[in-house]
Amino acid sequence: MSEFFGHLIDGREVESVDGRRFDSMNPYTQQTWAQAAWGGQADVDAALDAARRAFDSGPWPHMDPQERQKVLRRFSEAMMDHAHDLARLDTMDMGKPTPQALVDVERSAWNIRFFADHQVMATGEAYPMGSGHHAYSLYQPAGVVVAIAPWNFPLMMESWKVAPALAWGNTVVLKPSEFTPASAVLFAKLALEAGIPAGVFNVVQGYGETGALLTADPRVDRITFTGESTTGKAIQAAASKNLVPVSLELGGKGANIVFDDADLDNATDWAVQAIFRNAGQVCLAGSRLFLQRGIYDQFLATFQAKAEALRIGDPMAPGVDFGPLSSDVHYAKVSGFVNSVEAEGGRILTGGLGEGLFVKPTIIVDLPLTASQYCKEIFGPVVVVNAFDTEDEVVHLANDTQYGLNAMVFTENLSRAHRVSARLRAGTVWVNCFFIRDLRAPFGGVGASGIGREGGNFSREFFTEPKAVVMQITRDSGGGRP
Ligand code: NAD
Numbered sequence: 001m002s003e004f005f006g007h008l009i010d011g012r013e014v015e016s017v018d019g020r021r022f023d024s025m026n027p028y029t030q031q032t033w034a035q036a037a038w039g040g041q042a043d044v045d046a047a048l049d050a051a052r053r054a055f056d057s058g059p060w061p062h063m064d065p066q067e068r069q070k071v072l073r074r075f076s077e078a079m080m081d082h083a084h085d086l087a088r089l090d091t092m093d094m095g096k097p098t099p100q101a102l103v104d105v106e107r108s109a110w111n112i113r114f115f116a117d118h119q120v121m122a123t124g125e126a127y128p129m130g131s132g133h134h135a136y137s138l139y140q141p142a143g144v145v146v147a148i149a150p151w152n153f154p155l156m157m158e159s160w161k162v163a164p165a166l167a168w169g170n171t172v173v174l175k176p177s178e179f180t181p182a183s184a185v186l187f188a189k190l191a192l193e194a195g196i197p198a199g200v201f202n203v204v205q206g207y208g209e210t211g212a213l214l215t216a217d218p219r220v221d222r223i224t225f226t227g228e229s230t231t232g233k234a235i236q237a238a239a240s241k242n243l244v245p246v247s248l249e250l251g252g253k254g255a256n257i258v259f260d261d262a263d264l265d266n267a268t269d270w271a272v273q274a275i276f277r278n279a280g281q282v283c284l285a286g287s288r289l290f291l292q293r294g295i296y297d298q299f300l301a302t303f304q305a306k307a308e309a310l311r312i313g314d315p316m317a318p319g320v321d322f323g324p325l326s327s328d329v330h331y332a333k334v335s336g337f338v339n340s341v342e343a344e345g346g347r348i349l350t351g352g353l354g355e356g357l358f359v360k361p362t363i364i365v366d367l368p369l370t371a372s373q374y375c376k377e378i379f380g381p382v383v384v385v386n387a388f389d390t391e392d393e394v395v396h397l398a399n400d401t402q403y404g405l406n407a408m409v410f411t412e413n414l415s416r417a418h419r420v421s422a423r424l425r426a427g428t429v430w431v432n433c434f435f436i437r438d439l440r441a442p443f444g445g446v447g448a449s450g451i452g453r454e455g456g457n458f459s460r461e462f463f464t465e466p467k468a469v470v471m472q473i474t475r476d477s478g479g480g481r482p
Contacts, residue, residue, distance in 0.1 A: 011198025
């Protein structure tokens, strides 16, 4: 008997109004393990109406920030209490090894906790005008937020959007990916249990068509989206019809640059994480690896050995580092890139296709810079390696892409680290590490990698309407009289 995951609307888990459902496949067993409600216009209407009501006449937007902090902290704690349940759902839906799913839960709970605290600690601005007047800023909730999430870090991406939206007093309608409907339902139920009022946090399940209904709707005040760049363009077009602000976190083709003077043990460890963690299904993946000529052979040999040592298998089994790709649909895309490596002039040093929906950790060399594997986002465990000689050359290579989400630089030379970081066209640059986040820092991408930044005050900018209040202190000060 498969499990069922409904919509969560106005505090209740419900079927679709027309009863439609879709299947979710476990990519390891390739069997349907769950069904989810399939949202249509009636379900979208119900969720948006609930969110609108909760915003217009519920307590949440006007709640004392410290009270909201208490509720959100309880929510975060409840997530940690249910960490294994939440992790299991993501592993079943998309094949992420359970230890990695557990790290995602921890980071998701931290997202909730961080923004709960941030909205209490954040300060506004005051502008003494010296003219008998005084201005200050107010950050007020924007309204109904639609959050649309991808499948690669289901809970983590959802919480990254839901946390600041709720913390700043908005109400939310979340649409999880059709490939990962499960964890969002428990996530939203835990919010209710923690005391978030019904209607404040709703979930509507469904495919892209359901997302399109949400993003085209005039009842919406903000749209926050993470997913493919092409989908981002469609969402921006839909949002522009209603003049709704969008935050778009899109695809990537991260450059991982290793200079001759790098700590090679550290750099090879991170390079493995950067492309093979989550089976490479990471927007921030270091999918283009640039090695300075002097360490090319030595680095590649160690990197290959570490890649081949990854334990591949059942993502539920203990000790497994590397699971299958998330779905048959995604496997078809990634395997297409792998199958055409030789035809495009490259060579697979190690890896290739495995059993079932597995693509082994794959390292490609000798590939022309015009090849699709080098230019396009593969979103799998596939890295293209190239040599370089000079700093100028590698900065040019790294920046020569439509994407600009992130880059990594490995060097022990402090001046070079700062110099190259400043020259890279990317929303985030990691020096001698990868994937470490400070939630106060801006997060987002350049070019086809997105529009806008989230994190700390950047999230506040997006999820609130900043207002200026100008007050007269005295009528007698000259300037500014009517
Ligand atoms: P996707 O764009 O196919 O789908 C993402 C979500 O959008 C899903 O919920 C989907 O149902 C919905 N959707 C699809 N069409 C829609 C439409 N027309 N209107 C509204 N919603 C629609 O992306 P995906 O395959 O789920 O995720 C992988 C992509 O996400 C990769 O490109 C990856 O780089 C990117 N990603 C980016 C970040 C980041 O922070 N920049 C993080 C994770 C993933």
